[in-house]
Amino acid sequence: MKYLFSSLAAILLGFYLSGNLVTNWNPEFHFWRACIEQKRSELMGLQSNNKQVVIFSGGSTCSFSIDPTVLDETFPPSYNFGGAVPMGANYILSIAMEAARPNDTIALALEPIFLTTDKGARSKVLGISLGSWDFKNDFLKRKITLSERVFKRRPGARFVVTLLGRKVMGLPSYRYHIDDLRSGGLLTTEFRDRPKAFSDSLKPQRLSVEGVQLLEDLVEEARQKKVRLVYTIPWTLTDPEFAEHDREVNRILLREIEEFMPVIRDPFYGVHTNPEYFADSVNHLTEEGAKARTEALAQSLKSIAFSN
Amino acid sequence: MNFAEAQFWESLLLGLGVAWFVAVVVGKISHTARLKFEKTSFSLISMWLLFQESPLTLAAFLWVVLLGWVCLKSVTFERQNQSRSYLWMGLVVLQLAPLFYFKYWKFVVEGIFGLQVVTPHALIPMGLSFYSFQVIAVCLDSRRDTLTLPKFVDYFNFASFFPQIVAGPIERRKDLLPQIEKIRLAVTKESIEKALPWIILGLFYKMVLADNLAVLSGILVVDTQNVYHVIIEIVLFSLRIYFDFAGYSFVALGLGALFGVKLTLNFVSPYWSLGLRAFWRRWHVTLSQWLRDYVYFALGGSKKGIIWINLLITFLISGIWHGAGWNFCLWGVAHGVGLIFCHYSPKFKIPIFFNWLITMTFVFYTWLLFYETSVEQICNKTMLLLDIRNYFDFSMDSLMSLVDNRTVLALLAVMMVLSLVTLLMEGLSLKKSPYSYLLSVPAIFLMILCVIILAPVEPSTFIYFNF
Numbered sequence: 001m002k003y004l005f006s007s008l009a010a011i012l013l014g015f016y017l018s019g020n021l022v023t024n025w026n027p028e029f030h031f032w033r034a035c036i037e038q039k040r041s042e043l044m045g046l047q048s049n050n051k052q053v054v055i056f057s058g059g060s061t062c063s064f065s066i067d068p069t070v071l072d073e074t075f076p077p078s079y080n081f082g083g084a085v086p087m088g089a090n091y092i093l094s095i096a097m098e099a100a101r102p103n104d105t106i107a108l109a110l111e112p113i114f115l116t117t118d119k120g121a122r123s124k125v126l127g128i129s130l131g132s133w134d135f136k137n138d139f140l141k142r143k144i145t146l147s148e149r150v151f152k153r154r155p156g157a158r159f160v161v162t163l164l165g166r167k168v169m170g171l172p173s174y175r176y177h178i179d180d181l182r183s184g185g186l187l188t189t190e191f192r193d194r195p196k197a198f199s200d201s202l203k204p205q206r207l208s209v210e211g212v213q214l215l216e217d218l219v220e221e222a223r224q225k226k227v228r229l230v231y232t233i234p235w236t237l238t239d240p241e242f243a244e245h246d247r248e249v250n251r252i253l254l255r256e257i258e259e260f261m262p263v264i265r266d267p268f269y270g271v272h273t274n275p276e277y278f279a280d281s282v283n284h285l286t287e288e289g290a291k292a293r294t295e296a297l298a299q300s301l302k303s304i305a306f307s308n
Numbered sequence: 309m310n311f312a313e314a315q316f317w318e319s320l321l322l323g324l325g326v327a328w329f330v331a332v333v334v335g336k337i338s339h340t341a342r343l344k345f346e347k348t349s350f351s352l353i354s355m356w357l358l359f360q361e362s363p364l365t366l367a368a369f370l371w372v373v374l375l376g377w378v379c380l381k382s383v384t385f386e387r388q389n390q391s392r393s394y395l396w397m398g399l400v401v402l403q404l405a406p407l408f409y410f411k412y413w414k415f416v417v418e419g420i421f422g423l424q425v426v427t428p429h430a431l432i433p434m435g436l437s438f439y440s441f442q443v444i445a446v447c448l449d450s451r452r453d454t455l456t457l458p459k460f461v462d463y464f465n466f467a468s469f470f471p472q473i474v475a476g477p478i479e480r481r482k483d484l485l486p487q488i489e490k491i492r493l494a495v496t497k498e499s500i501e502k503a504l505p506w507i508i509l510g511l512f513y514k515m516v517l518a519d520n521l522a523v524l525s526g527i528l529v530v531d532t533q534n535v536y537h538v539i540i541e542i543v544l545f546s547l548r549i550y551f552d553f554a555g556y557s558f559v560a561l562g563l564g565a566l567f568g569v570k571l572t573l574n575f576v577s578p579y580w581s582l583g584l585r586a587f588w589r590r591w592h593v594t595l596s597q598w599l600r601d602y603v604y605f606a607l608g609g610s611k612k613g614i615i616w617i618n619l620l621i622t623f624l625i626s627g628i629w630h631g632a633g634w635n636f637c638l639w640g641v642a643h644g645v646g647l648i649f650c651h652y653s654p655k656f657k658i659p660i661f662f663n664w665l666i667t668m669t670f671v672f673y674t675w676l677l678f679y680e681t682s683v684e685q686i687c688n689k690t691m692l693l694l695d696i697r698n699y700f701d702f703s704m705d706s707l708m709s710l711v712d713n714r715t716v717l718a719l720l721a722v723m724m725v726l727s728l729v730t731l732l733m734e735g736l737s738l739k740k741s742p743y744s745y746l747l748s749v750p751a752i753f754l755m756i757l758c759v760i761i762l763a764p765v766e767p768s769t770f771i772y773f774n775f
Contacts, residue, residue: 010754124765157723
């Protein structure tokens with residue numbers, strides 16, 4: 001029975017290490033946990049003083065791009081409740097829906113990849129880990145199974161190599177810090193990675209089967225909770241050569257999304273060509289970029305979401 | 309039926325659990341009935357697993373296997389009636405029909421004849437090439453060796469034994485059928501001890517090595533004008549395809565052992581082969597044996613006809629079996645030509661290291677023909693590799709442009725080291741028995757840790773599933 005016993009011991013040790021690597025020893029987990037706690041508390045404060053609040057939700061492109069402090073007084077109070085792509089869309093949207101009260105508006109600034117790729121909507125490692133900490137089991141009508149908790153809550157080689165590499169090279173364990181979180185929920189970074197625009201044009205995008213399911217579940221839950229939904233496509237740094245083509249691709253996708261909820265159309269259609277507006281990736285805006293982005297969508301959002 | 313996915317193991321455990329429970333209940337009534345049920349349950353579990361893949365996968369499987377049964381019956385009929393029936397031939401052709409339609413129809417009508425006709429949109433049903441060959445072989449063996457007709461349930465279990473149904477090994481009647489006839493739905497301590505190491509070794513090869521190499525292949529920025537980039541690309545694929553396919557075969561071997569069935573070891577450390585002939589005795593062993601027995605020997609082998617033509621035809625068929633495309637034909641022909649060269653060349657005494665180096669250079673290069681579907685790209689890359697001047701045009705900067713950040717570089721380094729250590733242990737094991745060091749208790753302990761911690765969260769599919 002030597003193989004059986006040593007295998008059982010290795011399995012127990014493996015899952016113990018694996019679980020700790022994605023939670024307790026994971027700086028990304030600690031950062032986002034602190035972020036969510038702080039965002040929840042600030043949002044509750046805002047909600048207690050106002051009848052309706054606009055909650056921006058999405059991955060890190062949302063976290064880095066909406067700055068509610070630049071909105072003028074004619075705009076309803078709003079808060080950037082953005083998360084990060086590794087959480088997965090299910091988790092991101094479920095915490096936003098949980099935080100919303102009747103009459104609030106959720107402005108989805110969700111990355112198209114969540115809606116256009118297979119399995120894009122599913123909760124990912126960080127989402128499942130945060131869900132375990134949050135005692136959340138139900139992500140928008142989709143139960144996180146025991147099998148997912150066990151088998152998906154694993155780090156993978158790339159994660160381990162990154163974590164160890166940062167330790168060995170004396171780099172900060174995670175790029176972002178809770179001090180980077182501004183009032184209103186905007187996340188900022190001093191880090192500049194000179195992002196290069198995508199060197200190719202966007203391929204045609206259609207809503208995936210899972211993307212459609214996600215939107216349907218979201219609309220249903222919003223209807224039950226009496227929460228408004230609107231969608232706004234995040235900005236991506238794009239080569240000027242492909243800008244118009246990519247905008248057209250996004251226009252087509254937005255027409256599909258519009259069948260589920262109103263869509264805010266700012267003049268950029270998810271495409272921007274100014275690298276100065278981008279911090280450390282083609283999706284993360286600088287503070288200046290976030291200001292420009294928020295102002296660009298404010299008027300359209302006001303006309304769509306609060307017209308009646 | 310992906311061994312690297314939790315869903316497979318959940319379905320299997322559920323299927324086995326239900327079958328075992330029913331068997332116990334049936335056993336209370338009659339021991340004979342229990343034995344019959346246990347055998348039938350293997351067929352049911354296999355069909356359930358195939359159905360979960362897709363209804364088309366199950367339909368294609370049933371078509372081939374049931375026609376195989378009719379074929380076996382027709383052999384008996386022919387023998388009893390002393391007739392030379394062409395029905396048998398027709399049935400074999402019908403068995404091959406799904407394989408031709410799903411795998412080759414598009415290539416033949418569009419690629420060869422340049423016609424624009426309706427081609428199948430569905431993916432090739434999983435394992436079609438494998439079980440088609442296995443079922444045809446049992447028909448051929450039964451006809452040639454005047455073997456008796458097995459019981460239907462045993463034949464069906466032989467054709468559908470779930471560990472090997474979708475990616476081999478392609479077993480022969482004489483090896484597998486007698487074991488299947490005695491199969492029981494029972495797992496013993498001894499069988500677990502035999503099965504576990506192979507299953508874990510297989511999962512380590514597949515999930516840690518092959519899947520991470522696949523992730524790397526997807527994120528490396530390969531400059532097709534840089535010879536070093538192309539070499540790294542080839543090496544990555546060469547390692548990946550071996551760990552991928554061998555990994556699957558080891559899990560299959562382990563699952564077979566769990567039920568007391570000894571499947572053929574389909575890979576015997578092929579990257580330690582000295583010479584191309586040795587390589588083909590150790591790479592995808594059961595396919596090589598199938599092609600040798602049913603194609604090469606049927607053509608006359610080395611006794612009749614011209615050996616080089618027989619070799620070339622055999623390896624061309626091997627190439628076509630692997631995929632419908634000119635690149636697969638080229639790959640098969642290249643190996644055929646390599647073996648012809650080995651057969652006719654004067655017997656030089658080459659130092660072992662150079663023998664190994666030449667063999668592996670050839671084998672690794674030919675993987676380029678395997679994964680690169682564009683013939684134009686194959687030609688460009690081949691010219692790049694052959695032009696000696698390209699090797700002097702080396703700079704660290706151009707080499708580093710392969711990776712877009714240091715994490716990817718570190719991951720590449722870690723995976724290369726892990727792959728090389730694994731291959732080194734394979735080489736050392738050959739002095740005892742294949743993979744013996746890798747199957748030791750400490751190695752298995754470490755491999756389990758690696759599978760849990762290092763396997764990518766999103767597994768890729770097995771390369772050989774669609775062959």
